[in-house]
Amino acid sequence: MAGHSKWANIKHKKAAQDAKRGKVFTKIIKELMVAAKNGGSDPDSNPRLRQAISSAKAANMPNETIVRNVQKGAGELEGVNYEEISYEGFGPHGVAIMIEVMTDNKNRTVAEIRHLMTKYGGNLGENGSVSWMFERLGQIVIHDDTSEEDTLLEDILEAGANDFTKIESNYLISTDPTLSADVSEKLDKKGYNIISSSVEMVPKDVIEVEDSTSSKLIDLIENLEDHDDIQKIASNFEIVNRKD
Structure with a gap:
């Protein structure tokens, strides 16, 4: 058994x-x-x-x-017509949330998002209510547990990136959003293992949320991430004093 x-x-x-x-x-x-x-x-x-x-x-x-x-x-083959929409709002603890959507039925989508926000203690806001708290950056994640950091820094600067942060054996590389694809391609050609490459809304500052009081906020983010019409979510919180 x-x-x-x-x-x-x-x-x-x-x-x-x-x-x-x-x-x-x-x-x-x-x-x-x-x-x-x-x-x-x-x-x-x-x-x-x-x-x-x-x-x-x-x-x-x-x-x-x-x-x-x-x-x-491009219209060369038949396909679904998606509309892009951005929503802004607040979750529990005053956490700012940016939601990027692609949908073929915006009325359905906004109703479902509003329901989730309300269910988990949040609310949708007006356009511009939280977007000023974020900046758009290229974000490239590579896996590398062999290179020296000086070598990596030299390579990413040469590729056109701004900086990197080490997260265990991965590196999060930040770039100008218009250069992200080019930087990713150059690093790939140098043999780096590209885990992901995207343009994201990155918070300028973060709100610390105690682990013991974060359950509703985590549930909200997870349910939003699971929604089929939601492409990306950005938020400005960090869980502190984890018990795990």
């Missing part, structure tokens, strides 16, 4: 990973389509599409999937 239990756990973990990967692919596919729709199917003349393709490659999306959805977005 122990073997059966172990196998069940492995299957459950794999199912969760596959589901998460599926959600990541869905979000990237939407971004590919909207980027191509707004700026055309040529990544050389469409920086947003170039970044979306970089994100897709970092997520190991098959090339044929990338090409097909770029063609759909």
